[in-house]
Amino acid sequence: MKISFNHNYAAHCESGVTANLFSHNGRSLSESMAFGIGGGLFFGYFPFIRVNYLPLITYRKYPGGIIKKCASRLGIRLERKKFHSPQKAMDELDRALLNGHPVGLQTGVYWLPYFPPAMRFHFNAHNLVVYGKEGDTYLISDPVIEYPVKCDYRDLVKARFAQGALAPRGHMYYIQEQVTEADIPLAAVLGMREIARTMLLPSAGLFGVGGIRKLAHQISRWPERLGNKKAIQYLGHVIRMQEEIGTGGGGFRYIFSAFLQETAGLLGVKKLNNLSNEITLIGDRWREFALFASRICKGRDNNKNVFSNASLILIECADREERIFREIKKDASSWIKNHNERAVIHQ
Amino acid sequence: MKMQDIPQDDKILNGRRIACYVLEEDGKYIVGKSTGWDPVNVANIQAWEYIYERIDQVSMDINLGKKSVLAFYMEKNQMDVALLSKYVKLPKWRVRRHLKPSVFKKLKPDLLERYASIFMTSVDELLQTSKVYTSLEMLKKEKKIKE
Numbered sequence: 001m002k003i004s005f006n007h008n009y010a011a012h013c014e015s016g017v018t019a020n021l022f023s024h025n026g027r028s029l030s031e032s033m034a035f036g037i038g039g040g041l042f043f044g045y046f047p048f049i050r051v052n053y054l055p056l057i058t059y060r061k062y063p064g065g066i067i068k069k070c071a072s073r074l075g076i077r078l079e080r081k082k083f084h085s086p087q088k089a090m091d092e093l094d095r096a097l098l099n100g101h102p103v104g105l106q107t108g109v110y111w112l113p114y115f116p117p118a119m120r121f122h123f124n125a126h127n128l129v130v131y132g133k134e135g136d137t138y139l140i141s142d143p144v145i146e147y148p149v150k151c152d153y154r155d156l157v158k159a160r161f162a163q164g165a166l167a168p169r170g171h172m173y174y175i176q177e178q179v180t181e182a183d184i185p186l187a188a189v190l191g192m193r194e195i196a197r198t199m200l201l202p203s204a205g206l207f208g209v210g211g212i213r214k215l216a217h218q219i220s221r222w223p224e225r226l227g228n229k230k231a232i233q234y235l236g237h238v239i240r241m242q243e244e245i246g247t248g249g250g251g252f253r254y255i256f257s258a259f260l261q262e263t264a265g266l267l268g269v270k271k272l273n274n275l276s277n278e279i280t281l282i283g284d285r286w287r288e289f290a291l292f293a294s295r296i297c298k299g300r301d302n303n304k305n306v307f308s309n310a311s312l313i314l315i316e317c318a319d320r321e322e323r324i325f326r327e328i329k330k331d332a333s334s335w336i337k338n339h340n341e342r343a344v345i346h347q
Numbered sequence: 348m349k350m351q352d353i354p355q356d357d358k359i360l361n362g363r364r365i366a367c368y369v370l371e372e373d374g375k376y377i378v379g380k381s382t383g384w385d386p387v388n389v390a391n392i393q394a395w396e397y398i399y400e401r402i403d404q405v406s407m408d409i410n411l412g413k414k415s416v417l418a419f420y421m422e423k424n425q426m427d428v429a430l431l432s433k434y435v436k437l438p439k440w441r442v443r444r445h446l447k448p449s450v451f452k453k454l455k456p457d458l459l460e461r462y463a464s465i466f467m468t469s470v471d472e473l474l475q476t477s478k479v480y481t482s483l484e485m486l487k488k489e490k491k492i493k494e
Contacts, residue, residue, distance in 0.1 A: 009366055009378070009380075010366055010378075011365070011366040011367060011368060011378065031378070032368070032376070052425060052427075053427070110424075110425070116359065116360050116361060116363050117361075118359035118360070118361075118391055118395070119359075119391075121394075121425060122425055122426070122430065144365065144366070145363070146363065146364055146380075163430060163433035163434050164429075164430045164433060167433075232393070233393070233394075233397060236389070236390035236393045236394060237390070237394070239386055239387060239389075239390040240387065240390045240391060240394065243384065243386065243387045243390075244387050244390070244391065245365050246365075248366060248367055248368045248378075249348060249367045249368055249369075254348070254367070254368035254369075254376070255368055257368070257376065258368050258376035261375070261376055262376075277374075280370065283348075284348065287348070290386045290387070291386050293386070293390075294385065294386030294387075294389040294390060297389050297390060297393055298389055
């Protein structure tokens with residue numbers, strides 16, 4: 001059985017799945033819009049949570065949060081389920097497929113056989129869409145892979161019940177109804193406001209711009225606190241979290257910028273274009289940080305101050321981003337008001 | 348970043364491409380395709396080196412009789428005791444005990460079966476100590492990373 005499903009290639013798994021599922025149900029949405037409406041941009045640095053012996057660093061919000069918020073902001077009901085029993089989880093998946101619904105799954109990357117071998121780490125918040133089943137093989141649209149792929153029952157069970165941090169516990173979701181009317185510009189401003197608010201929350205250096213500064217501060221102290229070898233390992237970890245599969249470049253800054261640009265067009269607000277341009281430039285700085293950090297990892301830069309120099313770039317990014325988020329937070333309500341007034345006039 | 352600036356440094360993706368957001372000439376965003384970027388490759392290869400290093404260390408310990416083969420499979424699958432204990436649904440202290448050769452030797456078949464199915468191998472393979480080296484060689488031969 002096979003549901004006709006449009007596989008659209010995306011930079012990030014969850015926003016890609018969201019966009020593809022919504023598009024399938026009659027509400028065509030670009031990946032960057034799904035990302036923004038779902039309030040996907042985030043920064044978190046939680047050194048007390050370890051993943052493969054390394055501190056948890058994330059550039060996106062908690063898994064499942066993007067699609068959840070995106071659905072509620074567009075007024076779409078999302079069927080979400082988690083399971084204790086793998087058997088039940090797979091049966092339920094088959095049932096949903098039989099009913100003609102492409103199903104989104106949260107999975108662990110490590111057990112997915114089609115993933116590039118070099119990327120197979122224990123990371124449990126990967127999303128994909130199952131759109132059919134042939135015998136014991138599931139047809140999968142994984143947004144970060146260029147083409148649709150296949151996966152055996154056995155591997156898929158393992159991936160759905162991967163253990164460890166952010167264990168998916170068979171999490172699956174699908175949309176039952178057709179999506180008709182949705183106020184995209186309004187949803188976009190709400191998403192943007194959520195991002196601005198969380199990034200500016202006082203967090204004792206755990207998340208948001210404060211988290212970026214905290215990370216920067218810690219990076220400059222890593223060599224003396226951890227020794228050179230471990231410091232380099234940690235720095236490599238930061239690069240991977242920021243740039244490896246799934247961020248679209250610059251730790252999601254480019255996707256976010258694309259989202260602001262598209263919203264600017266929808267709302268007719270020029271200022272958003274300017275903010276988008278600024279975010280692009282900040283994204284470039286994040287890329288420069290990655291480049292700089294990778295040189296440290298290679299041992300090209302043995303200067304004592306390299307770690308502090310790298311951290312200075314991050315502090316600059318944090319400062320520039322803070323200004324942008326303050327602007328968004330300040331103006332969001334007036335954008336919403338203007339948009340609503342225009343909607344009334346149109347009626 | 349512009350379309351023509353998209354890095355195409357294929358080292359770890361083996362011809363696969365990932366999406367990245369770039370600007371067109373008129374300043375509009377589009378999705379471009381990249382075969383990889385060197386800074387990421389460096390970080391990725393480095394992460395694998397640490398994993399290989401741990402595996403080598405563990406193999407040495409197994410040869411010296413300090414640890415059971417289970418330790419090798421654990422490292423090969425990038426697990427630690429905490430993660431493995433969640434997969435096998437046992438408390439950590441029991442998994443830790445199973446890492447001792449003397450305890451591992453006496454493990455009941457059904458428990459061995461559970462470990463084997465987690466690591467996607469058979470009990471026989473799990474028990475054959477000599478397999479440690481062949482698996483390791485295999486892992487290196489697989490060369491997840493291009494030279």
